[in-house]
Amino acid sequence: MSRSAARPTTRRDTVLFLGCVVLSLFLLAVPEHWTGPLTGTVRETALRPLLWLQRRGEEGRTSRTRLQEVVAERDAAAIRARTADDLERENAELRGLLGLQERLPETFLAADILHQPLPTDGRTLLLSIGRAAGAAPFQPVITPSGLVGVLVRVEAGSSVVHTWAHPEFRASAVTAQGEVLGIVAPTADDGPGLQALEFRGVAYRDTVPEGTLVMTSGLGGVYPRGIAIGRVSGVRREELGWERVYRLTPAVNPGLVGHVLILTRPVVPALQSADSLPPASQDSLP
């Protein structure tokens, strides 16, 4: 071992260390809306070659290892597609009878997730596409199994997703039969490393059996109705006899997903600014 290795830390080392610590604490204290544009710019410039490299690596793996999975999914989809024409025709007839509008067409963008080996990776994900491909903030991110999260920041060539494991995630949800409404939020109280979801705000008189599928309700304007969030796995707690909180097993584990779909369907009437909405008529007031 070198002699200098045993030498105590010099003043210069201490100053450098403290400088780094102070700078880190300063960055922690700065509000996110100040640092967001700066981090996006750095990601799109200095880190762009590394992200490009990682994208190539992800594509290499997914094209090789997921081929069988994709073939199986394609076969299953082909079987279902045989009956889709009949269903669409019946659906159109029923909508015509009931005087309902046609369903909005669903469009989507496919994206790869650029995972990093960090414990916070499942809360926030970096996607391989951005504004240039048509992504925009508040678009839902899903897999065929269910909801992953929502886009919160979009740069030219990459996007940031807040997944359901992010502490700020909330989604209006409903049981599969449409009987019980509530709010889904993440929880980490089940033990170290066990990320799960809670189905909150369920009235005490309503009982949701174990195994019930919970999906997005469509309220709020961000997530369209019918995206699977998870299945009820038990009662988590009861709030003073007026509310039950159920534990949900998530439909998707964001840490294991490699490929996602971004829904670009225009489902954001609730997000329009007040100025763009038509003025309320006096007749509609109670």
Add this chain to the structure above:
Amino acid sequence: MTPRRGRGWPLWLVLVLLVLMHFYVRPRLYSGPGAPDFLLIALVIYSLRSRPGPAAVAGFITGIATDLLVPVRLGAGALAHTLVGYGTSWGRSVFFPDNLLVNGGMFALGVLLRNAVLLLLSGSGPAGLLQALAPGSLLQALTTAVAGTLVTLVIRHRVDFRLDE
């Protein structure tokens, strides 16, 4: 740190290769929970061969990069990696850095310390300390220790470096 010329591989080449492994080889093989962190291996290898000050700066730069790639909270990764870099370099005078087992332990401890600080500062609160001991985190510490030890085994007699006297 002044590299000797004309003998073996320069340290920067090893660090560049580790960065390439992190961004190209790792995603090609496996990038799920528990995957080895080659950036942290590069940081520990550099820190074991440099003074605490430059090691802290290297940790800060590594941390900023991770904060940008997993944008949960800017500054959390920077602080976590600064502590790992400084602590590793400082620990060199306490332990025997030429011992492979000690090297492996440093890689594993680096992962656990980094994960604990990162989770603590990223909204998990004190529960983050417990989450740092979750199976996924322990598995990552193990895989990073194994990968780091293998890298050390390959480079230990080939890398040219000399600490400033």
